[in-house]
């Protein structure tokens with residue numbers, strides 16, 4: 280390192296403000312009124328350490344390093360503190376157009392589910408007590424009857440997510456024994472759920488049959504031995520194989536299972552409780568259909584098409600579900616009261632079709648009419664035009680939304696995109712500023728425009744988007 284650089288570093292270190300001085304500044308006092316003093320202190324210390332490190336590693340990029348002064352550093356710490364002190368889990372506006380986005384918390388909950396969450400959060404609750412006898416109850420009983428009614432299954436259990444449901448079912452039914460699965464169904468979901476890995480962790484031995492694009496019933500049959508415990512079918516949620524393909528239908532697997540007295544499990548992933556084609560949407564497997572076809576175990580997520588909280592739902596034959604509930608692993612994978620409260624409210628909504636279509640946010644977003652979407656797009660465009668003036672351009676373009684969550688993988692829903700471009704800023708920079716705003720706004724970039732897909736934007740959020748953009752435009756860049 281050159282001597283000049285060394286002395287520059289020392290000079291900057293010397294300029295680093297002291298905690299007490301920072302705390303005496305009015306900007307930080309305001310923060311102390313809003314948050315607790317201890318919390319502000321802890322964030323300031325963290326950022327001072329960070330700044331010290333940045334200076335030592337010559338990573339600090341402040342304007343005009345030569346003439347930097349203590350106030351510049353104080354302002355830098357203020358900015359960092361203001362940002363970091365906000366809760367880490369906070370609402371964001373999803374203008375990205377993916378309805379079930381794992382990164383954004385998947386399903387938006389219905390009003391009923393939100394109310395149920397609040398009621399249960401406020402005090403004690405009947406999560407595991409039999410109120411009649413006063414004895415210890417069973418949390419699985421809380422929603423089991425609803426799931427039986429809605430799917431036609433004999434019994435049901437609920438765990439932390441569908442990955443847990445799959446793990447638990449495989450461990451219960453097939454530990455140290457073989458599970459036969461088609462090579463065309465060895466899916467990866469979202470990077471961390473991979474069927475072969477889950478299988479290994481469950482203690483089951485994977486017996487893959489057929490080929491990627493072609494698996495016939497006799498492939499399964501030839502693989503059956505006395506070590507076989509289970510036939511597994513996995514819905515290839517997030518991809519589709521086209522061309523020369525053959526997949527063995529569940530029906531045939533069920534018949535094979537009956538012939539050899541082997542249970543059949545169907546991992547549906549999303550698993551809808553309704554046939555979506557009645558709304559003009561592409562078909563997605565329906566849980567009740569798998570049960571009617573004869574699957575012994577069906578697993579699916581609570582927060583994909585079902586539209587509830589994160590959960591994994593297992594429905595099927597009573598004796599298997601009973602064994603699953605009694606598995607020691609079930610305790611480690613169980614859900615808490617908040618999940619059960621929101622899930623129960625979500626499931627109850629399915630008993631009132633009219634309210635379901637009106638109030639189930641996932642269904643609502645999927646079934647928005649062209650008119651509704653166009654109207655929202657025009658509202659947003661007009662709002663943005665009012666503040667942009669000559670600093671950029673706002674246009675409406677046709678586009679496509681996605682259901683996401685591994686549902687309707689190859690299908691898209693036509694939508695309208697409000698596309699915005701600024702003269703002073705690249706689309707990447709603009710979209711980053713939107714993400715770092717309060718509330719954060721998630722967008723995508725289409726042909727160098729920042730695109731707001733109004734399908735996934737809630738009505739009251741259109742105004743908020745305009746406010747966020749106005750704030751960005753008013754910053755001095």
Ligand SMILES: *Cc1c(COP(=O)(O)O)cnc(C)c1O
Pocket residue numbers: 440441442443445466468472513514515516517546547548549579580581590591684685
């Ligand atoms: C999404 C999915 C999973 C994982 O479900 P999580 O609820 O995310 O744990 C497992 N299997 C399939 C087929 C899926 O689509």
